[in-house]
Amino acid sequence: MAVTIRDVARAAGVSASTVSRALTVPGKVDENTRRRVLALADQLGYRPNRAARGLITGRTGNLGLLVPDLANPFFPGLVKGIQARALESDYQLFVVDTDENAAAEPELVRQLAKQVDGMLLCSPRMRPGALREAIGLVPTVLVNRALPEASSVTFADVDGAIRLVTHLAGLGHRGIGYIGGPADSWSGAQRLRGVRVGCLQESVELHELGPVPPTYDGGQACADAVLAAPVTAVIAYNDLVAIGLCQALAERSVPVPSRLSVTGFDDIPMAGMIRPSLTTVGMPLGEAGRAAVDLLLAQLADPAPRARQQRVPTTLQVRGSTGAPRPDDGTPT
Amino acid sequence: MAVTIRDVARAAGVSASTVSRALTVPGKVDENTRRRVLALADQLGYRPNRAARGLITGRTGNLGLLVPDLANPFFPGLVKGIQARALESDYQLFVVDTDENAAAEPELVRQLAKQVDGMLLCSPRMRPGALREAIGLVPTVLVNRALPEASSVTFADVDGAIRLVTHLAGLGHRGIGYIGGPADSWSGAQRLRGVRVGCLQESVELHELGPVPPTYDGGQACADAVLAAPVTAVIAYNDLVAIGLCQALAERSVPVPSRLSVTGFDDIPMAGMIRPSLTTVGMPLGEAGRAAVDLLLAQLADPAPRARQQRVPTTLQVRGSTGAPRPDDGTPT
DNA sequence: GGCCAAGCTGCAATCGTTTGCACGACCGGC
DNA sequence: GCCGGTCGTGCAAACGATTGCAGCTTGGCC
Numbered sequence: 001m002a003v004t005i006r007d008v009a010r011a012a013g014v015s016a017s018t019v020s021r022a023l024t025v026p027g028k029v030d031e032n033t034r035r036r037v038l039a040l041a042d043q044l045g046y047r048p049n050r051a052a053r054g055l056i057t058g059r060t061g062n063l064g065l066l067v068p069d070l071a072n073p074f075f076p077g078l079v080k081g082i083q084a085r086a087l088e089s090d091y092q093l094f095v096v097d098t099d100e101n102a103a104a105e106p107e108l109v110r111q112l113a114k115q116v117d118g119m120l121l122c123s124p125r126m127r128p129g130a131l132r133e134a135i136g137l138v139p140t141v142l143v144n145r146a147l148p149e150a151s152s153v154t155f156a157d158v159d160g161a162i163r164l165v166t167h168l169a170g171l172g173h174r175g176i177g178y179i180g181g182p183a184d185s186w187s188g189a190q191r192l193r194g195v196r197v198g199c200l201q202e203s204v205e206l207h208e209l210g211p212v213p214p215t216y217d218g219g220q221a222c223a224d225a226v227l228a229a230p231v232t233a234v235i236a237y238n239d240l241v242a243i244g245l246c247q248a249l250a251e252r253s254v255p256v257p258s259r260l261s262v263t264g265f266d267d268i269p270m271a272g273m274i275r276p277s278l279t280t281v282g283m284p285l286g287e288a289g290r291a292a293v294d295l296l297l298a299q300l301a302d303p304a305p306r307a308r309q310q311r312v313p314t315t316l317q318v319r320g321s322t323g324a325p326r327p328d329d330g331t332p333t
Numbered sequence: 334m335a336v337t338i339r340d341v342a343r344a345a346g347v348s349a350s351t352v353s354r355a356l357t358v359p360g361k362v363d364e365n366t367r368r369r370v371l372a373l374a375d376q377l378g379y380r381p382n383r384a385a386r387g388l389i390t391g392r393t394g395n396l397g398l399l400v401p402d403l404a405n406p407f408f409p410g411l412v413k414g415i416q417a418r419a420l421e422s423d424y425q426l427f428v429v430d431t432d433e434n435a436a437a438e439p440e441l442v443r444q445l446a447k448q449v450d451g452m453l454l455c456s457p458r459m460r461p462g463a464l465r466e467a468i469g470l471v472p473t474v475l476v477n478r479a480l481p482e483a484s485s486v487t488f489a490d491v492d493g494a495i496r497l498v499t500h501l502a503g504l505g506h507r508g509i510g511y512i513g514g515p516a517d518s519w520s521g522a523q524r525l526r527g528v529r530v531g532c533l534q535e536s537v538e539l540h541e542l543g544p545v546p547p548t549y550d551g552g553q554a555c556a557d558a559v560l561a562a563p564v565t566a567v568i569a570y571n572d573l574v575a576i577g578l579c580q581a582l583a584e585r586s587v588p589v590p591s592r593l594s595v596t597g598f599d600d601i602p603m604a605g606m607i608r609p610s611l612t613t614v615g616m617p618l619g620e621a622g623r624a625a626v627d628l629l630l631a632q633l634a635d636p637a638p639r640a641r642q643q644r645v646p647t648t649l650q651v652r653g654s655t656g657a658p659r660p661d662d663g664t665p666t
Numbered sequence: 667g668g669c670c671a672a673g674c675t676g677c678a679a680t681c682g683t684t685t686g687c688a689c690g691a692c693c694g695g696c
Numbered sequence: 697g698c699c700g701g702t703c704g705t706g707c708a709a710a711c712g713a714t715t716g717c718a719g720c721t722t723g724g725c726c
Contacts, residue, residue, distance in 0.1 A: 002447075004712060014675045020490075020714055032676060047447050051393065052383040052712035055681045060384065070412055071602070076403040083403075083430050087441075092448065097416050108420075112382050115425065216606055233564050243606060250608055269404070273549055273576060275583055314511040337682055348706045353684060363704060388711045597676035 005048065008041045017318040023048070037321045051255045062137075063296065064094045064102055064116035066109060068123055073268040074238070074285070078122055078143065079287025091117075091299055098125075102184075106130045113137040121145070125184065139305065139311045146288060146309060151299060153292040153310045157187050159263070160281035160314035161194025162201070164235055164263055167279070167316060169202035171324045173233040173261065175225055179219070179245070180210035181237030190216075191265060195235055207231055212241060219244025223252065232260060232325035239264035239271045246274065246321065257323035270330055276320030288297050338381065341374045346366075356381070361386060389508035397427045397449035397631065399442060402458055406601040407618070411455055411476065414622025420493070422630055424450075431458075435517070439463045439609070444469040451629045454478070458517065472638065474599050475630045478519040478620060484632060486625040490598070493614035493647035494527025497568055497596055500612070505658045506566040508595065510559055512552070512578070513543035514570030517658045521547075521570055524598060529569055541565055545574060552577025556585065565593060565658035572597035572604045572613055579607065590656035591658065600650050609653030621645050 014033060021028045022037040029037075040046075044071045052061040063086050067075050080096065086093045094116060096108050102125035112119060118139040124131055128273065134140065135150045142152035168176055178195045181188040192208070199206040207229045210219035218242035226234050226245065236242035242264030249256055256262050256276055264271065267282030291310055299305040342349045346367060354361045355370040362370075373379075389392045396419050400408050412428065420428045427449060429441050435458035445452060451472040457464055461480065467473065468483045475485035501509055511528045514521040525541075532539040540562045545551035552574035559567050559578065566587055569575035575597030582589055589609055597604065600615030623644055630640040 002712095006712080007712095016713080017676060017715075018674085023674085024714080028674075033674085047444075049388075049712050051387045052449055053714075054384045054713045055382075055388060055683090055712080058681080070403065070409040070416075071406075073404075074404070076409060079403055079428075080430055080432070084432070085358070085426065087429070087491070092427050092445075093429075094425050095412075095416065096420070096426075097413055099413070099417070111380075112425075115383055190689095197673090210382060216602070247608065273603070274607060275580065275582060335682095339682080349683075350685080350706060350708095351704085354705090357684080361704080366704085385711090386684070388682080388713090389684045391711080422696095661682050 002109045003044045003046045003048070005046070008046050011096050012037045012201065013042065017069075020268055037158050041244075051131055061091055061115045062094055063108075063293070064096070064112040064119040065094050066112070066119065066121045066124060067096050068100050070097045073240075073270065074266050074283075075122060077283075077285030078289045081286035082120060082293055083289075084286075085290040085293035089267055089293070091293075091297075100125065102126050106134060108136065108246060109134045113122075115151045120292055121209075122294060123185075123187070127231055128304070139296060139299045140286075141260060141292045141299070143292045151285050151295050151298065151305075151307045151309065153288050153295060153312060155187070155188075155283045156311050156314045157190035157283075157290065158194035158197065158225070158279075159164055160265065160316065161235070162198040163314075163316045164281055165198025165202055167203060167318060168235075168261060168263070168322065169198075170203050170231045171233075171261070172320060173204065173231075173325055175207065175231045176228075177203040177207045177209050177229050177231040177234040179212060179222055179226070179234060180208060181212070181214040181218075181235045181241070183211055185214070185237075187265075191235075191237065209234075210237070212237070214238050214241060216240050216244035216247075219246075221249040223248035226260070227252070227254065233257075233322065234260060234262055236262065236264045239266045239278060242278055243270060243274055246278070247275075256320050258326050261322040261325070263322055267315075272319070276326045279319045279322040280317050282315045282317045283331050284314075335382070338379070341370065341379050342379055344377065345370045345373050348459075354521040361504045364407065375531050375543035376650050389466050393448055393653045394424055395427055396424045396448045396626070397429070397442075397445040397452040397455045399429050399438065399445065399457060400432060401431050401433050401458055403428075403430045406573075406603065407457060407599050407616075408620030409529050411622045413663050414619035415453060417619075417628055418626035422626070424630075429643065431558045439467060442467045443470065448535065451633050453629060456518075456520070460517075462574040472629060474625045474632070476625045479642060482640055484619050484628050484638075484642065485627060486643045487523075488520070488616045488621065489644050489647045490523035490614075491530065492526035493598065494524050494568070495531040496647075496649045497612075497614055498528055498531025498537060499537055500594070500651060501566045501568075501594060501655065502531075504566075504594070504655060506537065506564075507515070508538040508540065508562075508564045508566075509538045510562050510564040511541050512545060512555055512559070512569045512574055512576070513541060514545070514547040514551075514565060516544055518547070518570075518597075520572035524568075524570065529600075538563075542567075545570070547571050547574060549573050549580075552575065552579075553581040558585075559593070560585070560587065566590075567593060567595055569593045569595065569597045572599045572601045572611060574640065575611055576603060576607055577608075577614070579611070590654050591659050593646075594655040594656055594658070600648075604650070605652070613650050614657040615648045615650045617645050617647075 009019045010079040022034045105126040123144040146152045262275045271278040342352045394552045438459040456477040516610045597613040600613045604611040
């Protein structure tokens, strides 16, 4: 049914070997025959069977991508970058959404590993031990998580957090809150670290709140706790939490930013669409995704690869949800 | 390196054929040997090489998924449903994001087709001719688009649109606008059809506006045109457009819904998060995704499959962005 | 004209699995 | 005791590509 290499060979009056070489090792075949074979292959619509090729070369031409939740607006940007670069390099991408199920990750990785040349693990939730095992199965690049012995692409969360605090301190805030996300989140830990450092540098008093689920509802739920704290600005674990909080504040008629400045992390599209628009730390998702694929491909090409950690810079997006604190610290008029 | 069927065979003291049969055709092998082989395979961590199996059976165990833009919040829900069902059925999923590039679709489909047993095309943008060719390559199910000769899962957009109009008419609106999306959008055509039918049924005057790009910016850009039209309610092609419009209206201090009711389609997560929250038509994305996979798998199992069109119901989500029109039709006080 | 090297090309083995066919053992019925 | 039928198993040929090796041709040089 499908046209095989033998069909092309017959049509060109050469052997299958020659066709194979014409397609893959240009130097080993006469330029004339090569052109003829290529033309014929194209004309017959020949496409090499990747399974057959993989059987002998041991390479599948596939990459695997594990992602906790495609519905979380953080990930599609990443996936798009990865996908684009993978396709450019003639790799197909298996995508697995784990639905935030950390326990299922190791088994999914094991299944995936058999069918790919390399893997990209985005924000994997599994414990370090399991992760260490996972990266042993097949060349792997971590994204948004780091491990000393693994290659990774991470975001400069710490930097971003510091700049966020500096921005707030510059506006005159002297007490700020941090709403933590899931306890086992790697980037959450980074962000908290940055906030702590920033607060020390700027002599700002830090009040740690939460943790809350990293969702819109999580943000809504902590509004009262935030209002009860002696802070004039709050940094949320991510934009979804920040937006949920803003919504709850609006319901309570608490003005943002005049009574409370609110910020997040990630710069998801929604951050620019709400009112007031959200000051946040932007992550170059597409760039990170492409960088991760590049790292992985380099690792595949290199017979003795070394783990390489890459960090991509974040950018502070100052928008409407931050401003100077109200001079009087008291109750509304 | 990897453990092969021969390793298991050697360990069990049987031939590779027996191992193969023990794993795939239970009846053909003695129950005792079968148990022994299975135990050994498990213990050695044997996993069949899918490429090798695919070479001979002609089935890859892979499904392909084409999607225009993962960053569009409409799609992740769909993808998650598809992905979950595919994994349940022991199929892996190749995902390709075309980045809304209709021209690139046919080639991507052709590439993908070679490596999968079946394909799911979500909201394909290509022209009908190209689409017809595409579905000939490999068993295919269309999602959010229909073609008489193809299996498809679509949403009851027409229904939803009619209900939307009925809802608005019930509130007292007598002139409503429809902001069209891309001219070549299949679901756009459906929605417009439903709106027209609804307006006829309810004797409401319809003003067709647009088309605009189906984005937040598209919605923002058409605010003035909407305000210039003699309407008290507007139905946007999708939620993103509706939200962009709301934002632009807020900037102009036009109250929603009292001066203008605004509605969309899709019920993306953001619809419930903005203020006022958006009245819209919800699509059961996960359900549709799972249904599409079921349809596809049935088609793969059936030697003489027939195209089956499935339509999933939509639900009207009434929220804060719609209300009765202001009694006076004039300028603000 | 003979020799050698280089350049192309084909043969055949190989990757890991499935599957049609044949073979041997065993059992029951005549 | 022989025959026919099951049942369980192994052999070997595929599937479609890649690749080491060997053989052929060709051309250049002495």
